Amino acid sequence: MQMPIKSNHIPPEGDCTNLFDRLSKYISRFDEKWVNVIEPAKKEDIEKLKNLTQINQYNYHFPIEYEIYLNYMGQDDKGLLKTQLPGYASISEIIDSYEGIHEEQPDTLSDKYVHFFQKELFDGQLSFDFTQTDHPQIVVTNEDSQFVSYFADNFEKLLFQCAFSKYERLNYDKCIMLTGLPNMLKEAIKKHNAEDVFGIIDKFSNTYDFQKAWFSDRTHYIGFKDGSSFYIKVRNNALCGFIAGDLDNQIDNISETLLAELHVSKNN
Incomplete structure (x- = not known):
């Protein structure tokens, strides 16, 4: 029988020189085949995408993290990036998207937002926000970039958020899915006299000795300790996520407390 993975399996913070090693080590604990079935982008496709986005102009x-992603899994990441949003991340599909823009709506090409992910219903993209050129944030944009909203701090954090949300629950005996509508969260914030939902989660984490993962950000809160982990995403005033744990670590009691504190519902 396989021994449970302890909290030291959480991917550590690092830099670009070991980004893929950290990511693949984490995923391979749950999916040993992943590293052998992902497909890199072709060099000529990477150059073609740069030309189509006009990024060099x-x-x-x-971002170097995206270059690493392209070089290891840019053609097929086996569903990693679409964990949070249904859509398309393959470089060939992003190239098709940009070719369509050049043919039909060239005036909508943005000099500040470059998308790398197309939402499934073609009602928006995930884009790099080059209004902050040092380390671009990830934002959601519509086709002509008239609507822009924050999604993640940067591409590296997004990768690990996706990996965690896809695989982490497989480590434990039990997983409870969470959903919270805007009115539920409003009531929770009022009850706790908190500034926002993450203030409530901070208090919960301190009470139960959860450690906040480095790849958390303004919309994602990832917590972990031996025997239990949770992932919560808050966007558009709504919440989704999960808390998972081993049965011998009081996961039922801990999850019920989290549900009550946030005024949210199980989605199992």
Whole structure:
């Protein structure tokens, strides 16, 4: 029988030199085949995408984390990036998207937002926000970039958020899915006299000795300790996520407390 993975399996913070090693080590604990079935982007496709986005004309560069992603899994990441949003991340599909823009709506090409992910219903994209050129945030944009909203701090954090949300629950005996509508969260914030939902989660984490993962950000809160982990995403005033744990670590009591504190519902 396989021994349970302890909290030291959580991917550590690092830099670009070991990004893929950290990511693949985490995923391989749950899916040993993943590292052998992902497909890199072709070099010529990477150059083609740069030309289509016109990124070089504006003296921008793809974040190095995205370049690493492309070089290891840019053609097929086996569903990693679409964990949070249904859509398409393959470089060939992003190239098709940009070719369509050049043919039909060239005036909508943005000099500040470059998308790398197309939502499934073609009602928006995940894009790099080059209004902050040092380390671009990830934002949701519509086709002409008139609507822009924050999604994640940067591409590295997004990768680990996706990996965690896809695989972490497989480590435990039990997983409870969470959903919270805006009115539920409003009641929770009022009850706790908190500034926002994450203030409530901070208090819960301190009570139960959860550690906040480094790849948390303004919309994602990831907590972990031996025998239990949770993932919560808050966007558009709504909440989704899960808390998972081993049965001998009081996961039922802990999850019921979290549900009550946030005024949210089980979604099992």
